[in-house]
Amino acid sequence: MTLPRIELLLALLGAAAMVLAAMATPWMKFVLTIALAKGIAVLGIMLLLRAGQVSFGHALYVALGAYAVAFLAPALPDAALLLPAAALVTTIAGTIIGLFVSRYREIFFGMLNLALSMVFYSMLEKFYHYTKGTDGIRVPSLGVAGLQLDRVTYEWTVFGTALALAFCFGLFARVYLASPMGQALAAIKTRETRLDFMGVSSRNVLLAAYVLSAMMAGCAGALIAMTSRHVTPLLSYWTASGELVFIAILGGAGGVLGPFLGAVAYELVRVYAAATVADMWQMILGAVLLLVILFARGGIWGLVSVRLQRRRTA
Template sequence: MSRRAEALLALLGVAALIFTAWAAPWLRFVLTVALAKGLGVLGLLLLLRAGQVSFGHAMFLALGAYTVAFAAPSVPETLVLLPAAALLAGVAGLLIGLFVVRYRDIFFGMLNLALSMVFYSVLEKFYAVTKGTDGIRVPPLTIAGLEPVRETQEWVMFGLALGLALLCALGVRAYLASPMGQALAGIKTRETRLEFLGVPARRVLLFAYVLSATMGGAAGALIAMTSRHVTPQLAYWTSSGELIFIGILGGAGSALGPFLGAAAFELVRVYAAAAVADAWQMILGGVLLAVILFAPGGLIGILSGRAQQRPAGRA
């Protein structure tokens, strides 16, 4: 997609989101969560560039969310909790990354899945600390020391998610165009050549992994602050699957894809759940099948008119 078309699409998207959040206040919550999930998927997209799929990425979202839940009673400040959750997830990403970036393909995917399920079990079983499947309620938070009324609070969370989404999308865009981002894509096609260019491929992937975990942590924090309730479900493998689902739905061709996918996903889910309460997953499944079969470039591919020209996952 050309730079201009992408900028135009981003502007239109931002305008549409703000308008929807204003015109339909009950969707403000849904859109905030969608933006947060989009942020998490944006992290996943980095790993996809290297041809690696993490089946356990939700663990970083859960880590960010639980950071907020645990720290909120003593530090109920949004502007402290959000960066703290992102930082903690980034550090966890570094520690886990040092181990998992040694592996590729199915081994990379499965190791991430295994670690995320270990984390899920810890959250579920250590009831005394985590309150198990009951989850933890997040107390009301201050924003820059103020305690806004509910509607303002909702707008602030929406604004924070939107601002962070834009910032990260721009950052990821620049990163992917940089030598580091291009080397990341090189891991997918010719890792041997990278080594013979004197470039340590594992370090290239580790950098992306830490970035991706950090974004996941921020996404989880936003979800916790918006929904005000965290449960181990956030780390369950289906949550990781949901992130991959959104990634495919939105398309990996642009940093906007994850947000487009997340918005579409959450809206389809809300309306499908309202229309056919017992079978809404079937509708989501149908949407995914249609995208894979007819628009391998995802929604972003359809919008940029290139879905037919580009194979899935290629930018």
């Protein structure tokens, strides 16, 4: 069996396992929806990592997507419309900001994104009249495609949407990374100047990936808003951006399953660690990150793919 097919099989098995876990433990549905949403945002960050660029500010787009849902929900109380609306808002914002940040590389790229996300955080916090400051905005109950659903059905619908989006974005990212545009991202990392001398604008290559990553993060934010039904400026805080980078490293950037493996592992460790050792859960996550960096540079997906390749060659 080829690696892409194994990946697809693993994705389907993972999806089935999540559905079973959500059925067996109802509160798990919420945790897994958030994990899938974060996985989608990290998938976008992974595109940028292919170009060797780390964004420490993508929580900006998660928050923007979430607040787009919160602001538009009273006028447009339907998840089927709010999700594309959030995607559109973050695509536009990603294009405008991307035109600026795609000129920079490495630490400057990372820090500019961080700075912009913190500007957005401050705006959400200070403009109380519109944003309700640190209190945040409560999202009213939403319909789905014109239907008014009971709470459980609604939660299943959002969970299913998150799963379907994760699958579609994962599939798209896989195709994108194999395309000339995706391969040019890796070329930016190794020999950007050569791209220019081949007539390719490396800036536009990075911009395209940046806009896609912003849109994915926006969809993630919309899903988080629809699930938690409450948005606060903390969604845009720098630790939220750091969390996404943490998940990218934990899951591994070598394959499209990595972000989702990382996100699920992260959320589960966080939930269980917070429940058992409330004061130490961040220390546990830190130790996990340290172990990954020291002993598994390819993250969880790196460990899985190495085993798969060994088995195929054996």
